[in-house]
Amino acid sequence: MSTNASWPPGYAIHPRVTALDPELVTAFRTVPAAHASDCMGRGVGALGLTAYHRDLKLALCGPALTVRVRPGDNLMIHVALQMARPGDVIVIDGAGDLTQALIGGLMRTTAIARGVAGFVVDGAVRDLAEWAEGGIAVYARGHTHRGPSKDGPGEVNVPIACAGLSVAPGDLILGDADGVVCVPAAQAATLLPQVRAHAAREEKIRAGNRAGTPDPERFNALLRQKGCPV
Known part of the structure; x- marks a missing residue:
């Protein structure tokens, strides 16, 4: 799917960005988020997120598939899920809204089936017992039982802001027990050594x-x- 002039304002779906060498992503799997943060000046990294997967040993590492949504609406997150490839991290700009959950247990099932590495959500999640089973990482601003709408608008694979992170499509996302860091794709190879x-x-x-x-x-x-x- 791709954007064109006929799309209404506020809606955009761009192709998935492949900016990272798979071997480089593999090399970063053992890098703690704190080490990456230290080497990038100690002033970067997400703020205010909770790891709802509860497994402190489950690390997150993969390229970002970005989504910007209207607070409380997850239409474009479903679109992103269908575009995702194994190892992708879906990073969601939900404007920090906690009144309605953006993802839940059914979407978790889909994500696991598609091999998604995890979610980073500047918004709320629900179905906490299912996320706590592990198997996929999820970091979110908070939680609520109240479900989302599916009306839009929203955008997929655009630069976003997420819990203090500036994330471009294809950037490297690292997450562990300490939190989440975004490594710009163009800097990843230099950062590794x-x-x-x-x-x-x-x-x-x-x-x-x-x-x-x-x-x-x-x-x-x-x-x-x-x-x-x-």
Whole structure:
């Protein structure tokens, strides 16, 4: 499906974007969201989301299929589900509205059947007991039993804002127990060696902490930069 001049205002369906090498996505599967966030300046990442799948060991990693909807309406999310390919992450800009759920248990069933990696929802979900069974990741702003309409408008595969994230179609989404981060597709290849180096540095610090031999110079150097006489 694609947009054309005959579509009414507020409706748009763009083709799925393939911007990431599958091998690069695979390499990021072991990268903690916190490491990616640290290497991108510590000022990025979603805010205010809860992991409703409840499995702290279930990590999310895959290309973004983006959706913008009218608060409380999920017509275009259903369209996105039909477009999704295995490993995709459906990222939804629902404007943070919590009055009506945007996805629920039936959509979870469809998503699992299609191999969707997970959802990131700036809005509400429902059917919490089903999401808590695991098998697919879902992060959302909140929950309610009140169901959605299916009237539109909405857009698929457009740049969106989601819980403080700026997400373009095809960007890399990482999620784990700490939260969700978006890595711009154009930066992913450059970021990978940085997060690996960051992990190595943290492991060195962790080993010193375990051995009871922390490095005070790590912090003294920072204090001297501020003019403190240490």
